[in-house]
Amino acid sequence: MSPRKQPSTLFKICIKNCIDLINSACYVIEKSCPENMFHDCERQAFELKYYLMSMLPVRLFDILCSERTCCQYRGDPRVQLHVLTHPNMTVFRKCDLDNSIPQRFWVETLSNFSRLIVLDLKFICTDEILQVIGMNCPLLEEINIVSRVNICKSLFNASVLIRNVSDNGLCSIANLKHLRVLAMDPPRNERANRVGRCVSQAGIIMLVNELPYLEELKIESCDIGSTLISTVMDIGPLSLRKINCHFASAEGIKKLIKICPFLRELSVTHLSEHNKDAILEQISLSELRLNRLDLSFFSYTDSMQQLLANKGNYLTHFSLWEIDHSLTLDAVLSIGYCCPNLNSLCLMTQSKCLTIPRYFRRPKNIFTELRSLTLGNENFNIDHILTFFLDCTQFLEKLVLKYQTKTNLDDTLLHLLQKGSFSNMNYLWLDCTLDVSKEVLKQVVKTCEKLQMLTVAITDEMTDVQRYISENNLDLKLGGY
Structure with a gap:
């Protein structure tokens, strides 16, 4: 239970x-x-x-x-x-109630916090506040400077968002040399030039080039990799450990690796049909020792196989959104052999070629370290594939199943519960296309001794399951869509 x-x-x-x-x-x-x-x-x-x-x-x-x-x-x-x-506090994180506090209060208060290590000013930050921080908080290692946003009406009676952090504010914190984690606004687009203060790509490049220990740059909806690649400035080597790069090219990836030679987490989204293999080859030939690699809109080709053969031993997380129906059982087995230390795996595919033969004998010592598994398809036999992975590992803690075809999952879940495959499961997310009866859900709740998060398609019948959770005082969150 x-x-x-x-x-x-x-x-x-x-x-x-x-x-x-x-x-x-x-x-x-x-x-x-x-x-x-x-x-x-x-x-x-x-x-x-x-x-x-x-x-x-x-x-x-x-x-x-x-x-x-x-x-x-x-x-x-x-x-x-x-x-x-x-004055001696080391961590300050604002809460929602703080959004209405005037800027003057923050300017006066933050000037006294010289020992801060972590500071979160999301939605209250301005250039004036950053000027105070830059002068008075030299020990900062983590900061969120997402701007205060004002809303006003334009001449055309439309709402306009006005931000309050610009490149001037970025210059103010460029001397915070201990910064490791920075969250901020995305750079302006062409229209944003006319709307209040905005940071620019040049301002971001200047800042990251001035911060010798910066490991993580968090900019929502911003292609950080392409921002670094497109600059004409001579930058790097940077200490960045995490990068996302969309619309990549082989030359761009080569330049990015040169700028960020210490990368540990890389996410690449590629939509062109012409040089996907060349991108994979650049990563494979590099000196990078990636722990996490996320690839979207790629095919499982010989270049992918070579990349995993060269770098798979370092990977603890691998995510592949595969196209072209190239993912087969042999490819999955290769991932298992090449990446023995994987504890998180995500496979999203439309492949019709991923099948388990009837008398297939599962090889030993692959996927044994998996703790988190995400599977998505509308074509494979979900019972066979899920059983294959859960037979490989006894330590799975998180399972996410995404399916595009209406399917009943009762028999599969009962079969896996009887085998004890969910003994360590604490997070189970089932797509809304997967039908599960309230009786089987109750069985899941009763059998999984560590389950604390369960997401399913909630129906009127599920009130019985919710009542059961409440009456037994279970530390289990039942969510829906």
Whole structure:
């Protein structure tokens, strides 16, 4: 049976009670001071902070501040923040309530945080705030500077998003030489030149070139690889460990590898029919020791086989979105032999050639380390393929099944449950095309002792399963679509 919900630890109870008491005290202070006496309110908040600091360890304030959302504050969040922040804190992550706080508060407050290691200012960041951070937070290793966004009406009565971080802001943090992880806005497009402040590709290139230890650059919906490849500046070698690259070319990948020789995670999406093999050959011939390789819109060719033969021993995660019906059982076996250390595998394919012969004898010592498996197809026999993989490993913890044809999965699940194949499963995601009866779902819940996340197509009958989970106090989240 899925694990039962456990009571909160004594530490969590103490943290929640502390925040409750602090919130109550802050609210009393706030309500006792009229709006035109905010400075007096600030003074009382600081007195409460110093009183707490005389009794509590400084490091506890980091935890209290990060957990403040467990008890929502009813008043002005600035009062609560005045009490829960301190000059020696190392981690600060904003919450949704902070989005309405004026910029002036952040400029004044962040100037005191000289020991910060992690800072999350998503949706509140501006150039002015970055200027303060650049001057006062030299130890930062991780930062989120996704811009505050203002919404206004244009002359044509349409909503326009105005961002507040530009290349000037990026220049301000270029001296934060310890940065390892950076999340930020995407570069502007042609229209965005007329809409407020925006960062540019040149600004991003300048910044990454100034940060010697930057390992991860997080820019939503941005092709970071192509951004680096397209620059005319002489950059690199960079310390980046993760890169996504769309619309790649063989020469572009070759240049990218030269710019980022320490890559550990590479994602390549390729849509051209002409030089996919040349891209694979560039990766295969390089000195890269990739732990994770994601390939989308590729075929399983001799070049793919050669790449895995050369680099598969380093891979712990491999993802292939295959086209051209090139994925066969022999190809799957080759992946298993070439990548003995895989703990995560994703195979998305439309291949009609992936079949398991009736009297096939499963080879030993392939896929033995798998912990996470994602399979997607509309043509293979899901019972045969799933049984093949689950017979290879006894340690699978996460299973995602994506199928495009309406299929009943009851018999397959019952067969695998009886074999004990789900003994370590804690995450099971079944596509909405996969029909599972409430009786079999109950059997899954009863049999899988570690299952904590189950996603299926929820029907009216599933209320019985939800009631069963609730009545037995199970620590299991049942989700739908």
